[in-house]
Amino acid sequence: MTRIDDVARLAGVSTATVSRALRGLPTVSAATRRRVLAAAEQLDYAVSPSASRLAGGRTGTVAVVVPRITRWFFGTVVEAVEAVLHSAGYDLLLYNLGGRAQARQRVLRTANLHKRADAVLLVATPLRSADLTALTELDLPGVIVSSGTVVPGWPCVRIDDVAAAGSATRHLLDLGHRRIAHLSGDPEDELAFTTHIDRRRGYQEALRSAGVQPDPRLDVESHFTIDGGHQATVELLRRGDAPTAIFAACDEMAMGAIAALREAGLRVPQDVSVIGVDDHDLSVALGLSTVAQPATEQGRLAARMVLDPLVGTAGTSPPASSVILPTRLVVRDSTAPPRAH
Amino acid sequence: MTRIDDVARLAGVSTATVSRALRGLPTVSAATRRRVLAAAEQLDYAVSPSASRLAGGRTGTVAVVVPRITRWFFGTVVEAVEAVLHSAGYDLLLYNLGGRAQARQRVLRTANLHKRADAVLLVATPLRSADLTALTELDLPGVIVSSGTVVPGWPCVRIDDVAAAGSATRHLLDLGHRRIAHLSGDPEDELAFTTHIDRRRGYQEALRSAGVQPDPRLDVESHFTIDGGHQATVELLRRGDAPTAIFAACDEMAMGAIAALREAGLRVPQDVSVIGVDDHDLSVALGLSTVAQPATEQGRLAARMVLDPLVGTAGTSPPASSVILPTRLVVRDSTAPPRAH
DNA sequence: CTGAAAGCGCTTACAG
DNA sequence: CTGAAAGCGCTTACAG
Structure with a gap:
């Protein structure tokens, strides 16, 4: 393996200069830099990361x-x-x-x-x-x-997760829905992130602003995955008195919800509307309404x-x-x- | 930051011994190892990766x-x-x-x-x-x-990509399909991988074994993505004389195909059957038939x-x-x- | 702008 | 089983 000394020798400079030239430090003359770069190129030199890290911190x-x-x-x-x-x-x-x-x-x-x-x-x-x-x-x-x-x-x-959830919920409210379910994150999840808390808040605030009292029976917790959305929807349907719309905390959950609804013989959107958050790659293909995040x-x-x-x-x-x-x-x-x- | 010397001093041994003990080398007595581990623990010592890499290679x-x-x-x-x-x-x-x-x-x-x-x-x-x-x-x-x-x-x-593709194609043949389209990878893709070549071969071989001559008009190349499958299906339908079944080279393409078919007013599977390869997380939810790979x-x-x-x-x-x-x-x-x- | 020399913090023959 | 010492290949004050 070529080392910095090899380059230094070929370029006729010290290793310190090679080091500086190769890292583009300003304190090297143009001519010297050119010679060093040529030598490094010729020798196919690559700095040793470990050495560089140890010395440079x-x-x-x-x-x-x-x-x-x-x-x-x-x-x-x-x-x-x-x-x-x-x-x-x-x-x-x-x-x-x-x-x-x-x-x-x-x-x-x-x-x-x-x-x-x-x-x-x-x-x-x-x-x-x-x-x-x-x-x-x-x-x-x-x-x-x-x-x-x-x-x-x-x-x-x-x-702004609160705003995103509010926007999704308001879209459903604007369409005339009043029984709007929410599929959200699992607080028991060891890797629980806090996103679902904000999204639930946005959901609840939007409902209240429209004069709708959030119904705990329409709020199901699960994992932020396709399977999580599926399970949550099965649970939702099991509880009876199905909602007319579902706001899922992410598109993957929304997709799981759509699958579960279809399995239950319910059509989307004729029987139940579904909206998510994300704009997942697949959402266009599925025709899923969503709140897109970049x-x-x-x-x-x-x-x-x-x-x-x-x-x-x-x-x-x-x-x-x-x-x-x-x-x-x-x-x-x-x-x-x-x-x- | 604590260094290996600190541990050595506290444990009353040389740095060489600390190094050996910490890495679990067998050439350290149980008693010494215990002392070293205790010292390292007490000092909250963590080896410096750069130094270790440089010295150890x-x-x-x-x-x-x-x-x-x-x-x-x-x-x-x-x-x-x-x-x-x-x-x-x-x-x-x-x-x-x-x-x-x-x-x-x-x-x-x-x-x-x-x-x-x-x-x-x-x-x-x-x-x-x-x-x-x-x-x-x-x-x-x-x-x-x-x-x-x-x-x-x-x-x-x-x-075995050839076998996987053959299995998918044979499933369609067994159902009675003869006009079976294939959505495969893009050879122009800068990152082209060779998977699609094998999958196409499996598709063609299965057709021929069943006495069906592969029709180039039913073979569309695209990217291995949802969007790629969507585009390929649009192209396929544009060519007219639609197939009764589609074998997509991967599940993501199959999902894109399903979306494009639905947009064209075709029902899956009543009008067109679709099968992929993978067993993507979403495939269960979508009810997509597939050849699962681990x-x-x-x-x-x-x-x-x-x-x-x-x-x-x-x-x-x-x-x-x-x-x-x-x-x-x-x-x-x-x-x-x-x-x- | 450049160089000599110390030092980064380990691991590894080598010797015992 | 353990230690002294060299060496891994760089970067960085320091001096000029």
């Missing part, structure tokens, strides 16, 4: 923590984050909590992040106070995407914000502040006025 | 390359891989090619893998010969998942195989050999006999 790596990479929102965010990080020359260390009970603790406690990453991107991962303490002690910069916990000093990129945009922005304090002249730019991106009601074929009685 | 990291993390199969594989790697104490460096034209080259050429990972997991990523050469020169062990290129010395975990199992197995030469006593176990996992026809509601004329 920077890892060139960002740790990305997501609850489940297989879920639409998280996969989409990671894809956007990956593109930004890699084009900035940063590595992406992936931590997928994946429903494992102790995964979160493992990630945050066992010094997995410590010295492995220069920054953390925490996507929709709520922290218990012990975890938060552990994370704070790592003293790393970071960015939060979506909901979760507020980490002191970490900006957050998200949508997942790629959230990922891209979060990645830029997480790189911000790492790249460039530290301390120059003010710390990034939190951003709330807009959502947009997308009406398709799964919502319609309730049937006349 | 191992990175404790596996690079995972996928075409698109947002696609069901790849997301599911990565989730399984992540669980195995992290529970073995390995880091996962994620490379998502994501449709970017030069991403593959960037990953393989720019020494991104070199010295960053001890092994590579290449998921459904075909290589041009220049890329293959570059990869071979890195001299890393690796495992291939799904199709792609054969890399000398790298075992492969996959399904994505989680492939990921888990591949991860174990990739760790195999890294962990334990090198050279002891024979190199892992390739594995072909079974697929299974799952009949749901999207396939039925063709209507009588």
Whole structure:
């Protein structure tokens, strides 16, 4: 393997100069830089990350923590984050909590992040106070995407979940629905994120503003997955006195709801209207009405914000502040006025 | 930050002994190991990965390359891989090619893998010969998942795509279909993987075995996505003389096909039967017939195989050999006999 | 703008 | 089973 000494020798300079030239530091003359780059090229030299990290104290790596990479929102965010990080020359260390009970603790406690990453991107991962303490002690910069916990000093990129849920619910109210069910997140979930709390609030507030009293029997908790939406809908139908519309806390749950309704012989939207939140890839194909949220945009922005304090002249730019991106009601074929009685 | 010297001092041994004890090497007495572990615990010591990597020459990291993390199969594989790697104490460096034209080259050429990972997991990523050469020169062990290129010395975990496609096509033939369309992958795709070639072959062979001549007008190429399946179906219907059944090369394409059929006023399965390959999470909900492939199992197995030469006593176990996992026809509601004329 | 030298924090022969 | 010492391959004050 060629090392920095080889390049230095060929270019006729010191290793310090090679190091500076290759990293693009300004304190190298144009002519020297040219010679170094040519030598490196000729020798097919690549810096040793371990050596560079040990000597420089920077890892060139960002740790990305997501609850489940297989879920639409998280996969989409990671894809956007990956593109930004890699084009900035940063590595992406992936931590997928994946429903494992102790995964979160493992990630945050066992010094997995410590010295492995220069920054953390925490996507929709709520922290218990012990975890938060552990994370704070790592003293790393970071960015939060979506909901979760507020980490002191970490900006957050998200949508307004209360508003998004309100928008979905109001769409149903405007169509004339009054018995509107809600499928929301599972508070028992070990990986529970807080998104569902806000979305429920938006739902309830919209109902109350329209003079409708939220009915606990129409509010079913489940997982934020297709299967979760399916189960919740089965439960909803079991309770009897079916709603005329369902607001699912995410599109995947909405899809599960549609499947369960179809199995029960109910048509969408003729018998029951369904709306979700996300604008999942499949939602167009299914004709699912939804409140679209910009997942790629959230990922891209979060990645830029997480790189911000790492790249460039530290301390120059003010710390990034939190951003709330807009959502947009997308009406398709799964919502319609309730049937006349 | 506590360093190894601090632990050594507290435990009253040399740093070499601390290093050995912490890594579980057998050449440490039980009593000493106990003292070292207690000291490390007390000081909340965590080894510096950079230092360890530089000195030891191992990175404790596996690079995972996928075409698109947002696609069901790849997301599911990565989730399984992540669980195995992290529970073995390995880091996962994620490379998502994501449709970017030069991403593959960037990953393989720019020494991104070199010295960053001890092994590579290449998921459904075909290589041009220049890329293959570059990869071979890195001299890393690796495992291939799904199709792609054969890399000398790298075992492969996959399904039999020809058989899977044959099974899907035969199901349609058995129902009485003769005009069976096929939606397959796009050969122009910069990230084209070879899966679609095998699946087309299985489709054609099954037709011929049943005495049906494959009709090129019923064979439409597109992307392996929901949108790709949608577009391909629109094209298929535009050509006129619609088929009575569609075999889509993956479930996402099948979902797109179902959406396009519905938009065209065709019912599934009464007017047109649809079958895919995968058993995507949503397929149950949609009632989509499919040939199920074990994505989680492939990921888990591949991860174990990739760790195999890294962990334990090198050279002891024979190199892992390739594995072909079974697929299974799952009949749901999207396939039925063709209507009588 | 450039170089000599120390140091980053480990692991690994080597010797005992 | 344990330790002293070299070395992994860089980056960074420091000096000029």
